[in-house]
Amino acid sequence: MSTSRTRRAGAFAALALVSTLALAACGSSDDGGSDAGATNASGITTLESGKLKVCTHLSYKPFQFKEGSDVVGFDVDLMDLVAKKLGLEQEIVDIDFAQITSGAVFAAKKCDAAAAGTTITDERKKAILFSDPYFDATQALIVKKGSGITDLAGLKGKKLGVQTDTTGQSYAEENKGANGYEVVVFDDLSTEMAGVLAGRVDGAVNDNGVVYDYAKDNPTTEVVKEFDTGEQYGLMFKLNDPNGQKLADTANEVIKAAQTDGTYNTIYKKWFGVDAPK
Template sequence: MKKKILLLLSLLFVLVGLTGCKSITKSANSEDTWNKISRKKEVVVGLDDSFVPMGFSKKNGQLAGYDIDLAREVFKRYGIKVSFQTIDWSMNATELRNGTIDLIWNGYSITDQRKKKVAFSRPYLRNGQVLVVKKNSGIHDFAQMKDKTLGMQTGSTAEQWYESKQKVLKAKSTVLYDQIPNSFLDLNAGRIQGILLDEVYANYYIAHMAKSSDYRVIENKAVPADLFAVGIRKGDKTLRKKINASLLALQKDGKLEQLNEKWFNRKSNYLGK
């Protein structure tokens, strides 16, 4: 009898714990946290610190990048400090929901799949997905990957697009990576024959490589363009309004355009509307 009572009590504790966890998660995802952030004067941004040129760690360990600069400019208008938290990119929505971070801000593209879990700010940058191969591979278009191995980052827009019903790119097999630099190591070693990734990353990363001429960046008009925006909890309506207002002000005063010139040496990625 005692054993049965103990078993029932154990089950009750488990159920109560699960219910509590669900309530906490639901609350964290639905709460408007602007008052807490403004009182604390700090907001936490989650990022993959290897994603050049949006947010990355330099050799001295300091963070730099387009989104680093932009986030600081956005919250400087409200007197709020931005703290950056490195996360497992494949778990970004979970980290946001759990309250580990307040925002996902690191070359984060708006997709229908992501809209189910997070809210988005107004977009601020155009982007697209490209295929990177070695020039000596003989590969000149997406179709030539049909009997090859393709690399992508786990949880990336590239992976989401590839796994959709698109018919433009179908490789023989795929390999997923936690960070994109690891895929370049495998590309150089011949373990994969192509990498599907963000255009902004590909162009910047290759331009800063010692043997940049060894690579070919392949575009395809059938691949839809995507837009970078800030990922926000759905309950954070005030935070979303504050970010949107600041982004609009930065666009009007030319600061967004200056950031494009600084990080891309061009204005073509600038959203402009």
């Protein structure tokens, strides 16, 4: 969901392990090699014939969110290109974000790939296979207009909202001692942003792409500060799996081609209103 998104150590790690085991128990009993379902002409196996099942965590506008009965967004359009390359149709699976970044969704055979505005981190690389980076992101602070808050220091004695299991949460936790605010954790982006709007928190930190989009749609809020965290998003696949590697390789080919032929810029401009950074 930037999602940019990193799990804290300790209890979170233990929870991820339990969740992985629980999800795996719900999946197929076949635990070897590629998770066989249907193999297409490219030699890539997917869980369901004709489908590329892609896990995400809704809502994370404008990367993936519901518009009527359809799931749309930047990540959705990008994964449509990957599916098309494979001669498949993308099918979205909405699931808890921690289940994606822990690799549990792949162990449980819930999806072939995942796209959820997710920051590539060394910790996450231990559980999932990332594609090449496809989007640059950083953390940003959103507040209500007229609050007088312009940075983290202005939140001393106040409440700062974060989304659970994200790099925004990690950034807020790392800096709360120096700035004296209380961290309030929300389950998803929608409730985090609603917390700012309703005054439950005095500000919130999340990826710049999503907070700017929210401020555009909610003019009583404003983004007052960006923090140079140097994050990059990656698409996700099953780690230590030949089939997962083939999917990642295909995704990398698609990303490179889209950036070269202008398709990436077209998608970027569609969702962000400006040309993609060079």
